[in-house]
Amino acid sequence: MNVHGAEPPPRPSARNRLLTAADDLFYAKGIETTGVDALIEAADVARMTFYKHFRGKDALVVAYLEERDARWRKLLDLTWEAAGDDPRDRLLAVFDALGICHSERGFRGCSFANAAAELAHRDHPARTIVTAHKAELREDISSLVHRAGYENAADLTDTLLMLYEGATTTQALGTVEDAISKARAAVARLLGTWPRREGGS
Numbered sequence: 001m002n003v004h005g006a007e008p009p010p011r012p013s014a015r016n017r018l019l020t021a022a023d024d025l026f027y028a029k030g031i032e033t034t035g036v037d038a039l040i041e042a043a044d045v046a047r048m049t050f051y052k053h054f055r056g057k058d059a060l061v062v063a064y065l066e067e068r069d070a071r072w073r074k075l076l077d078l079t080w081e082a083a084g085d086d087p088r089d090r091l092l093a094v095f096d097a098l099g100i101c102h103s104e105r106g107f108r109g110c111s112f113a114n115a116a117a118e119l120a121h122r123d124h125p126a127r128t129i130v131t132a133h134k135a136e137l138r139e140d141i142s143s144l145v146h147r148a149g150y151e152n153a154a155d156l157t158d159t160l161l162m163l164y165e166g167a168t169t170t171q172a173l174g175t176v177e178d179a180i181s182k183a184r185a186a187v188a189r190l191l192g193t194w195p196r197r198e199g200g201s
Helices: 016-030 036-043 046-054 057-083 085-104 111-118 125-147 154-171 179-193
Strands: none
Touching: 016 036, 016 046, 016 057, 016 111, 036 046, 036 111, 036 179, 057 085, 057 111, 057 125, 085 125, 085 154, 085 179, 111 125, 111 154, 125 154
């Protein structure tokens, strides 16, 4: 107990410290260039403790991406809740969520795209997480496009995904200033002019 009578906050578990170290180092420095020794040092754990929680670096990469996917899903759910039930507003909210991600300090683009670029072997276990994340994003957008009653739904879904991925890349590279806001504005214009079936939401 300190002089003010308050208990210090409990130290995160070794597993959580390893996940935090992975989140920081894999995203900032890259997966391939970050070794187990650097992770152990950053997490302040023993080597035996590392292998107690993860069979090896590949297993930690999978857990890192699973955690990032869960954080994205939580953020997306919150932005959808704020946007309301209109599927068109929810499509724009996808870009609002993306903008929140991009405003974070040290933004280096999409962690899933970065991982896919680094992990060349298609049988790497983490590639399954990357593929599932991107497939779920497509399904989210496609479902909202259909709910809104847009014609040529597959083409519109493709276009929105390209705007999403393009905004992410150009924001990370700095080749387009305020890329996310510009992409969102482009989406709003597109949704306002894209033909819709009668009775669309």
